Amino acid sequence: EAGVTQFPSHSVIEKGQTVTLRCDPISGHDNLYWYRRVMGKEIKFLLHFVKESKQDESGMPNNRFLAERTGGTYSTLKVQPAELEDSGVYFCASSVGLAGGLVSDTQYFGPGTRLTVL
Amino acid sequence: LAKTTQPISMDSYEGQEVNITCSHNNIATNDYITWYQQFPSQGPRFIIQGYKTKVTNEVASLFIPADRKSSTLSLPRVSLSDTAVYYCLVGDPNTGNQFYFGTGTSLTVIP
Numbered sequence: 001e002a003g004v005t006q007f008p009s010h011s012v013i014e015k016g017q018t019v020t021l022r023c024d025p026i027s028g029h030d031n032l033y034w035y036r037r038v039m040g041k042e043i044k045f046l047l048h049f050v051k052e053s054k055q056d057e058s059g060m061p062n063n064r065f066l067a068e069r070t071g072g073t074y075s076t077l078k079v080q081p082a083e084l085e086d087s088g089v090y091f092c093a094s095s096v097g098l099a100g101g102l103v104s105d106t107q108y109f110g111p112g113t114r115l116t117v118l
Numbered sequence: 119l120a121k122t123t124q125p126i127s128m129d130s131y132e133g134q135e136v137n138i139t140c141s142h143n144n145i146a147t148n149d150y151i152t153w154y155q156q157f158p159s160q161g162p163r164f165i166i167q168g169y170k171t172k173v174t175n176e177v178a179s180l181f182i183p184a185d186r187k188s189s190t191l192s193l194p195r196v197s198l199s200d201t202a203v204y205y206c207l208v209g210d211p212n213t214g215n216q217f218y219f220g221t222g223t224s225l226t227v228i229p
Contacts, residue, residue: 004161035219043162043205043219091161106152107217109161 002026004094004110012116018080021113025074025094031055032075033095033107034067038088049075050097082117089114122206122220129226136193138223140206143187148210151182151189156203156222165204166191201227 005024013019025032034046046065047057051072060067064083069075079086093107123141130136142151150169154162166173168180168189179192193200203224209217 033217042221045217045219093161106164106167108164109154111159111161114159 004092004108006090006092006110006113008113009111010114010116012118013082014118015084016081018078019082019115021077021079021090021092021115023075023077023092023094023110025092026108028096029094029108030072030097031095031105031107032069033093034075034077035091035093036088037091038085041088043091046077079115082115084117087115087117121218122208124204124206124220124223126221127224127226129228130196131228132197133195136196136200136225138191138193138204138206138225139188140191140208140220141188142206142208145186145208146210149208150210151180151186152207152209153178153180153189153191154205154207155200156205162205162219196225196227198227198229201225 004026007022011019030051032049035043036046037043045059047060047067048055049069052069064079066078067075089112091109091112093109095105095107097105121144150167152167153165155165156162166175166178166180168182170182170186173180181190203222205219205222207217207219
């Protein structure tokens with residue numbers, strides 16, 4: 001079974017440009033999460049989708065970040081316009097969710113996208 | 119929001135058992151405790167998850183006392199390939215909201 005995949009693995013852009021990160025969750029996983037780690041800091045939660053709906057986006061840093069999950073499958077995270085402080089590694093994770101009928105749920109992470117804003 | 123505290127780093131010799139403790143004093147009733155392993159340039163990899171008492175799988179054991187304010191990840195007989203950062207994650211997997219990653223523990227296994 002394929003794991004969580006993210007594209008691109010690395011992106012280098014200039015300040016003011018737009019970048020779109022993509023995450024493909026494990027097939028059948030209803031829950032999708034975005035996290036990021038800024039240099040030297042902890043991994044922080046950004047937002048959580050249940051299927052195509054945003055369950056919690058309280059971790060999104062500001063309105064320059066827009067996350068979507070079309071049809072409850074893959075998700076994109078767009079940063080527009082990018083600023084220097086947006087540099088870091090963006091992780092995506094997915095989990096089965098309540099529909100799986102499990103008592104607890106486990107998040108599986110992708111390899112991350114390293115974003116560098118110059 | 120349950121915040122976690124772990125030792126920043128640990129060293130161990132090959133073949134020894136390693137125990138990494140995580141403090142989560144504000145854990146909520148519905149929160150589970152999940153441990154992840156992360157190698158450089160990779161995403162966190164699931165190790166083990168538990169709610170209370172003891173959980174064991176093929177790679178690790180997780181000990182959770184009755185008050186659930188802490189948990190201990192036990193890695194039996196570590197090898198050089200276990201050198202990584204280990205994170206304790208506390209949250210409610212049934213809502214999936216606001217999982218909190220701590221600073222992690224950097225484990226170095228010495229030959």
